[in-house]
Amino acid sequence: MVKKVLIIGAGLGGLSAALRLSKKGFEVTMLEKHNKAGGRLNQLKKKGFTFDLAPTFFSMTYEFKELADSCGIDIPFEFIELDPLYEVNFAGDKKFYRIYKDLNKLSYEFDKIEPGFKERMERYLLSASALFNDVEHTIIKKNFVSIMDFILQMTKVPVRHLPKLYRTLWQELGRYFNSYEVKVIFSLIAFFLGTTPFNTPAIYSILSYTEIQHDGYYNVRGGMYKIVEGLLRELEKDHVHIHYNREIIDYKKSGEKISCLIDNKGEEWDADIYVINSDAAWFRNKIFKRRSYSDEKLLRKKWTLAPFTMYLGIKGTIEKLYHHSYFLRNNFRDYSVKIFRNRIGLDEPYYYVNAVSRLNPESAPEGCESIFILCPVPDLRFKPDWTDRQQVADIIKDDLSQRTDYDIRGNLITETIYDPGDWEKMFNLYKGSGLGLAHNIRQIGGFRPSNKDEEYNNVFYVGSSTVPGTGLPMAVISSKLVMERITNEFSFV
C-alpha cells in the first residue's frame, strides 16, 4: 500500500499540503533548501527587531479555516483585522487617502475628487461580486484535467462576465470612475498579482470585492510568521520531519514514476508520492529538464515583478506613517508599463511600506519602529546588475523621510536589503520574480503549470506557480486541490 510522501519545499503550500496528508495517515517527510520553514512567508530578526520577510497581509481568511476544519484542528494563530485597510500618498500631495471597508467613510475620502463615489463604488463592487460568486467554485477552486476541460468549464461562466476577460483592469475602472487617484488606488491590486492594471484582465476586479466587502485584509497577532509556527506545531504532533538545508538537484526514474529525488549532499530520497512546492515551472525546467519548460520557453513566459525589499530598524516613531501605506507618484501608466522591462530608472520609485511594529509592538525594542519596504522592480532578465542597490535604498529612505517628515537615515539602527538576486537564491524564484508566473489569460486555470506532472504519475505540485495562483490564500487552496488530485489518482486515500 502506498504510504510515503516526500514534499519538496516548506513554503505555505508545502506545509498546508503536509498537514492535510499527514491527517489522512500518510507518512510525510519534507525537504527544504533554506534553513527555516515558511518559504517567502518567513521572518528576519536583527538587533532586537523582527520583520516579516515578505507577506504582510492577506485576504480570504476562511481558506485557513477550511484548512483547519478539514484537518480537525483549531486555526493555530490569531487573525488581526485591518480596518482601515491601508493608506495611499501621491508625491507632492500632503494628503494620505485612507482606505476603509465602510463605504460611507470611504466615500468621505474621495467625494471631492470623485463626486457620487459611493454609488459608483457600489456598482463596481456589485459587478465584481457577481463574477466572484460565479467563478469561486467553478474555476478558482477547481482542478482541470486538461486545457479542454478548463475551456469547457469557462463556457459555464455566465456570458455577461465575458468582457472582463478582454478588458483590462484599468479599462474596467474607467467605466465606473473618472478620478486619476481613484483609478490608480483601486488598480493597485494588479501589483498583488505582480503585474500592472494595463495588462491585467478586468476579472481581477474580484480582488477589490474580496478586499473591501467580502472579507477584508488581515495580519496575524505576533507577526505573520506565527502562521508558520502554528502549522509547524501541528505537523510535529503528526511526526512530520523537515530536513533543512537540503536542496533537490536531481532525480532518478523508473518507467512512468520517479524512483527517488537527489539532494545537494548526494542523498537519495525515495517515496511513493512526491509533492513539489518549489516553483512548478522552475522545477520542471531545472530538475526534470522538460522541453516544454525549456530555458527559451521560461524566458518568454510572463513573470511577475521582482521584489526589492528593505528591513529597517528605526529609533523613534514615524507619526505620519500608517500600518500599511503605498507611496505613489503622478506618472502611473508610464512607470507601470516601463518598470517591468527596466525602461525607467528607480530614481523616483513607487513603493509600499509596512510599519510592522504598529500592529505587533513586540517586533521592535521600546520606542523604535520595525519598517518593511517593498519596491517592485524589474526581474533579473531585465536588470541583472544590482550593484546600485544601496543607492536605490537611499533614494527610497530619503523619499519616505520627506513624505513623513521624519529623518530616517539619522535614526537608522539596522538596515537589511534584498535585491532580486537574493530572492532568486533564497527560494529558487525564477529570475527573482516575487510572485512567480503572472496571471494573464494564457497563464491561468488550465493554462497554468498543472498540479499533476505530465510524465511521472507519482509527482504533484503545490504552491503559487501551479493552480490556482499566487498569494497566501491561493497557496492554501492549492494544497486542497493537490490533495483532491492525489485522492482521485490513488484509491487507497
Ligand SMILES: Cc1cc2nc3c(=O)[nH]c(=O)nc-3n(C[C@H](O)[C@H](O)[C@H](O)COP(=O)(O)OP(=O)(O)OC[C@H]3O[C@@H](n4cnc5c(N)ncnc54)[C@H](O)[C@@H]3O)c2cc1C
Ligand atoms: C516581497 C513579497 C511580498 C509578498 N506579499 C504578500 C502579501 O502581502 N500577501 C500575500 O497573500 N502574498 C504575498 N506574497 C506572495 C506569497 O508570499 C506567496 O504567494 C506564497 O508565500 C507562496 O507560497 P508557496 O508555498 O507557493 O512558495 P514558497 O513560499 O516560495 O515556498 C517554496 C519553498 O520551496 C523551497 N524550495 C525551492 N526549490 C527547492 C528545492 N529544489 N529543494 C528544496 N526546497 C526547495 C523554497 O526554499 C521555499 O521554502 C508576497 C511575496 C513576496 C516575494
